[in-house]
Amino acid sequence: MTDLNKYRSDIEEVDQTIIELIDKRIGITKRIFEVKRREGKPIRDPEQEGRVLRRAMDLATEKNLDAGAVKNIYEILIRMSTQKQQELQGENQS
Numbered sequence: 001m002t003d004l005n006k007y008r009s010d011i012e013e014v015d016q017t018i019i020e021l022i023d024k025r026i027g028i029t030k031r032i033f034e035v036k037r038r039e040g041k042p043i044r045d046p047e048q049e050g051r052v053l054r055r056a057m058d059l060a061t062e063k064n065l066d067a068g069a070v071k072n073i074y075e076i077l078i079r080m081s082t083q084k085q086q087e088l089q090g091e092n093q094s
């Protein structure tokens with residue numbers, strides 16, 4: 001295997017792990033939705049979203065990554081998890 005193909009295969013492995021972790025994050029979101037439903041709490045929690053974004057940006061900065069880009073990624077992850085909870089809410093109501 002050439003170096004290029006070897007490194008691309010390494011990236012492919014990392015990409016698979018990223019997708020598995022996104023799926024794992026969404027799975028936890030479902031558990032969180034159950035708790036909120038039981039406790040009558042709203043799906044969105046702006047303070048928690050702020051903490052998640054701040055933590056991700058701090059970790060990115062520690063690793064010398066572009067904190068703004070990481071923030072964009074986390075905004076998408078938060079959107080995916082709130083959309084999933086909204087879907088579950090719709091399923092529970094119908």
Ligand SMILES: C=C(O[C@@H]1C=C(C(=O)O)C=C[C@H]1O)C(=O)O
Binds near residue numbers: 052
């Ligand atoms: C997962 C939650 O629900 C929402 C999604 C969040 C996230 O994806 O990190 C954070 C806060 C909430 O707006 C939560 O409340 O923790």
